[in-house]
Amino acid sequence: MQYTQGSMGRVFVIKFEHGDNLIEQLQLILNKEQITTGTLLMIGALKKSKMVVGPEECVVPPVVIPYIFEDGREIAAIGTIFPDENGNPVFHIHSSVGRQNDSIVGCLRDDTEVYLIVEAVIIEFLNIDAKKVFEEKYDLNMLKIDN
Secondary structure, eight states: OOOOOOEEEEEEEEEEETTOBHHHHHHHHHHHHTOOSEEEEEEEEEEEEEEEEEESSSOSSOOEEEEEEOSOEEEEEEEEEEEOTTSOEEEEEEEEEEETTEEEEEEEOSOOEEEEEEEEEEEEEESOOEEEEEETTTTEEEEEEOO
């Protein structure tokens, strides 16, 4: 286990609008506001998205299961934001998306389009000595805490 302690910085409230590419717009905000470390919460609806919904088997490195929907779904999500090795903000969002009795949980990826609205809150963290580092063994960017 690794851990570190910091404090809260700025708080952002964001309205992603109908037709927005959620992933692109989120990255624009992080870059513009220079938010490199924090957490985010989101609720609303997505028209479509590409997600990863788990590994095919529990092996290292994982072989992911892709999931694509284009039928409009409600979303509740939480994510983290940490800088990469070059100091650029990288986010990792897990969400539950659902429509009627069909729901799925996974990691949001590319081609994520907002349906009507997604409301988001970003809470910035200060004095956190952590970053995302590529770990070849896992073939993933993993959180590394330096202390």
